[in-house]
Amino acid sequence: MKFGKKLSALLTPEWRQQYICYQDLKDMILHAVERRSTKPAHLISKTDSFFVDFETDFFFECEKELRKINTFFAEKLAEARRRYEQLVTLLGDVYGNSRLGSISASRLSLMRNRVIGGMKGRGSKKELSKLRMAFSELYLHLVLLQNYQLLNYTGFRKILKKYDKILGDTKGKEWFLKNVETATFHTDRNLDNLISNVEHNVTEYLANGNRAEAMKHLRVPPLDEVQSNWTVFRFGLFAGAFIVLLIIICVADFQGMIEVQHLVLFRGPFYVVVYLLLMAVNVYGWRRVGVNHILIFEIDPRRHLTYSHLLELSAIFGVLTALSVLGFIYAKNLHIPRFSFPLILLITMGLYLILPLPIFHLDSRLWLLKVMGRLMAAPFFPVNFADFWLGDQFNSMTIVFADFKNLLCFYFRNPFLSENYKHEKCEVEDVAINACVSCLPAWLRFAQCLRQYRDNRKTHPYLTNAGKYATVFPTILFATLMNAYRGLRQDKVMENKL
Template identity: 40%
Template sequence: MKFSEHLAAHLTPEWRKQYIRYEALKDLLYQATENAPQPDDYGEQQISRYFAKFEEKFFQYCEKELSKINTFFYEKEAEAARTFAQLQDELRQVEAPSRPRSMQEKLRRKSSFFFLSEFQDSEQRETFKSNKRKIADLKLAFTEFYLSLVLIQNYQNLNFTGFRKILKKHDKMMQNNKGADFRCTRVERATFYISKQIDDMIVETEMLFTNNLADGDRQRAMNKLRVPPLVAKHTNWTTFFVGLYSGFFILLLCLMASGLIVSYIYSTGDEPYRLIGQNSTDFQNCTELDLSWANLPMKVDCAGHREEWRPALRMYRGMFLLIFIIFLLGINTYGWRKAGVNHVLIFELDPRNNLSHEELLEVALFFGVLWAISVLSFMVCYWLNSWSYVNPLALAVFMLVFLLNPTRTLKYRARFWLIKILSHIIIAPLHPVGFADFWLADQLNSLVTVLLDFEFLICFYTCEVLWVGNSSLSMVFLTGNVSCNTYGYVVRAIVASLPAWFRFAQCVRRYYDSRLAFPHLVNAGKYSTTFFVVVFSSLCAEMKYETRWENPFQYLWLISVFASSCYTLTWDIKMDWGLLEGRPPNRFLREEVIYTEIVYYLAVVEDFILRFAWTIAMSFSLTGVMDQDIAVSIFAGLEVFRRFVWNFFRLENEHLNNCGQFRAVRDISIKPTKSDQNNPVKVERMMDDESKIPLSKHKMSWERRKRIENLCEALHIPDGHLSMQTFKEDQPSTTPQQRSSVTFFLGDEEPSSTGTRQRKKGLNHEDIRYRHLTRTDSEASDQRIDDRDEEESDEEDSL
């Protein structure tokens, strides 16, 4: 593997622009040799001037890259130092007792055992719950911080290796030692190379986590901290099962197709299925039919009395669409990895344990096989007049049990993550909204047909099924109740509005948190148009007229669905995908793109067509070209495909936002953030909430102060001796090296200059002593890449 490929595979995507431009420097070298004057046409002095001018340009480029890398590394190192100091302070606060030991000793001398034990018990109860939550948050914060340190360390190694290799290539092509001199005098004395603060913080983090959060068990601590490989996970067994399930699924689809053909050919009479309301137990006119299907002879009877097949179509359609979107999500994940879109960070997944694209495909194909087996079983039972409608119910129950299985098996981390996000969506107005929350709610907006089909499944087995026994065969018949089939059933209208309501509530909540009318309230308006579409569609179905066009609600539905389509299309392209910025070089796209330009234009056309696909469905309904249930199935599948394409560009836009902020790990902190500092409402809430205030600067509430005053009065402590300073004098110092985003002081106390100097100490890079290292660990680890690349470099030079 060439180093350029190694660099592209192992760099942090959000920091891509901050790495050494290895390919650009290599192109400069090859252009210089290709455009060099020939000795036959020019003199030696002219050739020397040419190469001297080139080397001046080359090393200026290297100096610029070195300065860029140093600056970025300095910022990240200082940010890591501040975060580490904050985590240390938070860890000390969790470990610190609720009151200083010396103060307890003072009270013990002047109090009875009864009053003192009551005081201590109340304090311990108040801090126990908050400490338990903080410990869990600290574990997560330390793991994310450790990951950030490893990314910075990887940034150091990759950039130094890049300089070493390009300068070595320079010396080889220019036949001098100027590259080696630049490396010794500039690169090996650069801050990003000689600074060992990141290595020290890695070691200290491992020690702190092991001793304080893992009960001294280093193996357990490293299992939590260990960073996964930067390349995609790949297991042979997963690949094997993907291929196995794919083969089974294709085979079962062929059997299903042959069964449908046979069913169509051997349908008898003018009544291919039993009419609703017909006597289900009348078997006097049954005729036997012998046929061979799939090389298996069977005897089918009562062809005119079989159950209606449309309910099965609706139920199997919903489950298939759910499997289909999981399969497409696996393709999404593969595409994001290939394009360098960090979906793990965007969804805030655990980077040490998450589903790869192969695992998603495996799950989808596994359920696809079960779905196909269930459909085949339904077809066989349908022809045998057996217990056919048990099959879709059994499949739906199995899928639900798979999702809600409480044991730590069957992709339990992914299942628990999905259940957690779904719970956030359901209580949307009451819970802060993250990207994964509104992304999954957007997926639900493309799965309205799935929700309606599952609602129909519940209604069908509750209201429209009659379970009877017939000798040795148990049979299922329709009762004649058709309430589940029409939009007059109010629950269906509510279910159809749920996904839009979830997103509407999330937008309102985001406005409440940020106070930004744009884009949140404008986005809420987009989802509110769906309510009008559902209401007018329901009223249009309820109000019966001689013709469709005499119904006034038909026109209101057309207006609302057209407005909704225009609104959503504009939002998709402009806001969700970030296109149409009008800036060069991609005037109709955006300033920075990941995919090729033609892909964006095709995606815009596809989104336009599928956003207005309802016009095609309406024309099918008016002309009677296609059965309505079959048309709904086709267009529901197309909507899922539209969402699949939408996912690529939505996450690309979010990824580029993270790149602009150089955000490579999750932002996890149990202290107030900087955004809270500018929000007086949140600051007031945090000041009232004692668990949000660091113990080292804790301001007592009025109730707690009153309890202590009463206790001290009972213990005969003079009033003048009771003060905030009394509790602060004997408290162990827990002042962090870096002040948190929001700092609370006791009374009129101000931070001392000594404390300020102490906090700045450790961030000072002036006292770093430069030292020349002849060989580093990174050189040793990259030697193999260097050796493998040597032969390729020789071939390039010969060319």
């Protein structure tokens, strides 16, 4: 892989502007070579003059890049050092000793047992867990800074080597030895010392002296986020199966075997399939343009779903939905009640979400359930970015809530899966419940806005947004009253006809 592509793949997205502008420097060299090759022989002297100016401009840009990198590295290192000192102070408070490094091994073991023994029934265990997570995040930051250090050093070495090779000069190497080899970002060893100190403190004080356990918590995922070959293979397998099943469904519809009015039972689950697919496209797009959604959504960088995982989930649920539709179509041949297939699909999706076993992306499912729980209890918790983002997503999926409500209503009212029960009844008869379900997404965002106003005391945008979402309530109220009036009027007309 060429270094330019490697740099784009390995850089930390939110620091993108702080890395060496490798491609710009490379373009400067190529432009100079191109200009030299197009000059006629009688203008050689001007070409030489041009290269004197180019050399000055090129090394001026290199100096500017080096200053930028040194400054940013120093800022981030100072920030990490302050954070480390804060965490060491907190750790010292837990152990009752502000000078942790001076504790002997025997005394440390005694103190560790005392702390662990005193955790029962109190909040100390939670405090240690928070400290472990904080050290883990600091360690990730330090490793990213170390990666920043290495990539920029390699970038300067590569571009200056290219300068000498293409222009037949040695000034690039000379500049590299004089400036980059002695640069602060390359020679400063404080970063390595901080990394060692974090590893030591986590091992000794938060992992009971077990280094393997400590490094398990501190482990940093691959920085280039390589997609698993098995995940990609499974996505291809299930996507292919879904396409085949979809063709079979289309053929069955062409033959008149599908009662279209019953397909509404599958609409809610199918929306989930489409949403997962579009979410995968979003994650891929964010990654390509350098948006660090893992940081923004406060997701564990060591355990999270990539776009290939989301594509795989979309394909799997797509296959399950298609199989349910085919089962519904051919239920008589299978001698199974046809209304059992939407129910099985609904239960499968629900079990996947709440299954407490450490399989099927448990960490990601717990994160989603946590955010959904905070969203449903919107007024009682501070609002994080992920909370109001999910609230906005729900506002775009009001029809999905209505479909799942009607699906649940159908099976609660028809527990024996009778063929005679009309699923349209839930849509027509539950006027008040339908109105509440339609208001639910807007209410969640309305409550979040009020909570944000309480916490920040800013009329705009919080009260302004609350007013915007509040307009949904009278809209749905009057729409519900109008539909109810229209229904009564139609009933009266029918009575008069009879």
